[in-house]
Amino acid sequence: MLASISRRAILGIYAVIIIVPLTVVGFGSFKSTQELFAGPFSLPQSLSPANYAEVIGGQDLGSSFWNSVIVTAVSVPVTLFLASLAGYAISRLKGFMAWAIFGFLVLGMAIPAQANMVPLYVLFGRLGLLDSLTGLILANVVSTLPIAVFILGGFMRTLPKELYEASSIDGTGPWRTYVSIALPLSAPSVAAAAIFLFVIHWNELLYPLLFIQSPGNRTLPLALLSFQGEFQTNYPLLFAGVILASLPVVVAYVFLQRYFVAGITAGASKG
Amino acid sequence: MSTPTGTAAQRKAPHSPTRTDTAKARRRSPTRVNPALYLFPLPAVAIIAFFLVMPTLQAFQYAITDWNGFSAAFNYVGLDNFVRAFTKDSLFTNALTNNLKFVLMVVIAQTAFSLILALLLTKNSRGSILLRALFFFPTILSSVSVAFIWKFIYDPNFGLANAVLGGVGLEALQGSYLGNNAQALYWVAVTQVWFHAGQMMVVYIAGLQAIPRELYEAAEMDGAGRWQQFKSITWPFVAPATSIVVAYTTVQSFKAFDLILGIAGNPPKQSLDILSTRIYSTFANSEFGYAAAQSIIFMAMIALVTWLQRRLLRLTPKGE
Numbered sequence: 001m002l003a004s005i006s007r008r009a010i011l012g013i014y015a016v017i018i019i020v021p022l023t024v025v026g027f028g029s030f031k032s033t034q035e036l037f038a039g040p041f042s043l044p045q046s047l048s049p050a051n052y053a054e055v056i057g058g059q060d061l062g063s064s065f066w067n068s069v070i071v072t073a074v075s076v077p078v079t080l081f082l083a084s085l086a087g088y089a090i091s092r093l094k095g096f097m098a099w100a101i102f103g104f105l106v107l108g109m110a111i112p113a114q115a116n117m118v119p120l121y122v123l124f125g126r127l128g129l130l131d132s133l134t135g136l137i138l139a140n141v142v143s144t145l146p147i148a149v150f151i152l153g154g155f156m157r158t159l160p161k162e163l164y165e166a167s168s169i170d171g172t173g174p175w176r177t178y179v180s181i182a183l184p185l186s187a188p189s190v191a192a193a194a195i196f197l198f199v200i201h202w203n204e205l206l207y208p209l210l211f212i213q214s215p216g217n218r219t220l221p222l223a224l225l226s227f228q229g230e231f232q233t234n235y236p237l238l239f240a241g242v243i244l245a246s247l248p249v250v251v252a253y254v255f256l257q258r259y260f261v262a263g264i265t266a267g268a269s270k271g
Numbered sequence: 272m273s274t275p276t277g278t279a280a281q282r283k284a285p286h287s288p289t290r291t292d293t294a295k296a297r298r299r300s301p302t303r304v305n306p307a308l309y310l311f312p313l314p315a316v317a318i319i320a321f322f323l324v325m326p327t328l329q330a331f332q333y334a335i336t337d338w339n340g341f342s343a344a345f346n347y348v349g350l351d352n353f354v355r356a357f358t359k360d361s362l363f364t365n366a367l368t369n370n371l372k373f374v375l376m377v378v379i380a381q382t383a384f385s386l387i388l389a390l391l392l393t394k395n396s397r398g399s400i401l402l403r404a405l406f407f408f409p410t411i412l413s414s415v416s417v418a419f420i421w422k423f424i425y426d427p428n429f430g431l432a433n434a435v436l437g438g439v440g441l442e443a444l445q446g447s448y449l450g451n452n453a454q455a456l457y458w459v460a461v462t463q464v465w466f467h468a469g470q471m472m473v474v475y476i477a478g479l480q481a482i483p484r485e486l487y488e489a490a491e492m493d494g495a496g497r498w499q500q501f502k503s504i505t506w507p508f509v510a511p512a513t514s515i516v517v518a519y520t521t522v523q524s525f526k527a528f529d530l531i532l533g534i535a536g537n538p539p540k541q542s543l544d545i546l547s548t549r550i551y552s553t554f555a556n557s558e559f560g561y562a563a564a565q566s567i568i569f570m571a572m573i574a575l576v577t578w579l580q581r582r583l584l585r586l587t588p589k590g591e
Contacts (some may be wrong), residue, residue: 018465019422089311107324111323115570119329204533221411224415233426246412268515
């Protein structure tokens, strides 16, 4: 009895600690600063999109939204493609070579992004990749490729070898086998990895901060960060920015909740 | 990370392939490895070599220079940068201390709290599933968003925390949170736990659900109390999950860069400066050589702490 009361109390309090701030942010994004400070918990007096309009119009948050969309929409599939190619080869190659390739690719998981930011910045400078979305995409791909190989390669190794053998008896080359057998069968782990990468790439801050100079090339998290610098305590504006930055991930989470948990947990337990 | 290497090595270890083995393998799989297969990992290998491994090696080279990032001249200064970091740079040692404190706080709090949440939500009832989804939710937000939300909660004048405390008549407990240098790091640790406890809870739930129910039934028949059941069944069984949670939380909190920058501004004040933000400030200050040296210390730090944990966590009883 006592146990069940304290169980409910703990869960209830924590649920409140999660729901209340999010609700306040949601309501607050429609309020004026005075209205927010007068009653943070109250419903907004009107659903005027003024803050949203100001955020999108005044701070090129609109263009940074599209930059984020482009960077994420390219980074995720490219990472998945390269990782699944490598994972497929590793699952079919034997002995030392498979082990060496896997080891080499996965070793990168031990290198934190901050550790090589100086040389990467210099290298990008030489290649003309600074202040460009291409550079961001490349940095995203490089930083997440190791863990993607780990997740996909780990899964592909569990696929039955007989399937590959059957198809090679039929005379199909490795490319066809990859496209028509390995990839479709790995769909669950590809989906999990895709969601994991989506969250990471969409929210990435360090690389934009390092590489992007012109406001027009900012991605959302970077735009939000500089936004905060300029509008120290204009919380309603910040909240509108927070909502805009979170919306795609939140909408996807509502519909694909189970896959999100599976995907992000795969990243956690394998990282 | 060493797991795949480990298993591959173990799998190979028992017997080295003899000629008959190879012959057998060849007979079993009618086709030899198609050489075209070596082309498949090539793009990934090339990209990782050129954009990850090479820069990392280069970091070691930059670290022994006083390069400012622009001049053509590289002056090799030996280990001066490392000596400077530990003996002459109070900003760096301050960031190092902050970082270790932060990691320790978050690891202890997050491991304990995510285990408690998991224990309370193991059963697959509708309510549990709903709460799990809710508790996991913050994980998908961007660190900058989470930082702003909590900046508002902690705001001394208009913030939610003080509003709630004032509302229930606990004005005495109202604080300035991030404004208080002695406490600021604790409050960011709270934010970090809010951000990621749900994610670790899911890892624990997976571990808990693998425990056979009969063990608890048997223990109950033997008259074991709840605490005893936890100590002798649950805890040993979730030891592997604990090592995952602790290891992941450590690395995650070492790299709390985004959260700190979002909540404290760029650059953060000293009481909230951690290694990654310090490296970034040094870099932004055009001290490339010194920043590279700091990043190597940072990398070594993570490796050392991870290794220490592996050793220490091996002491926890395994479910046998």
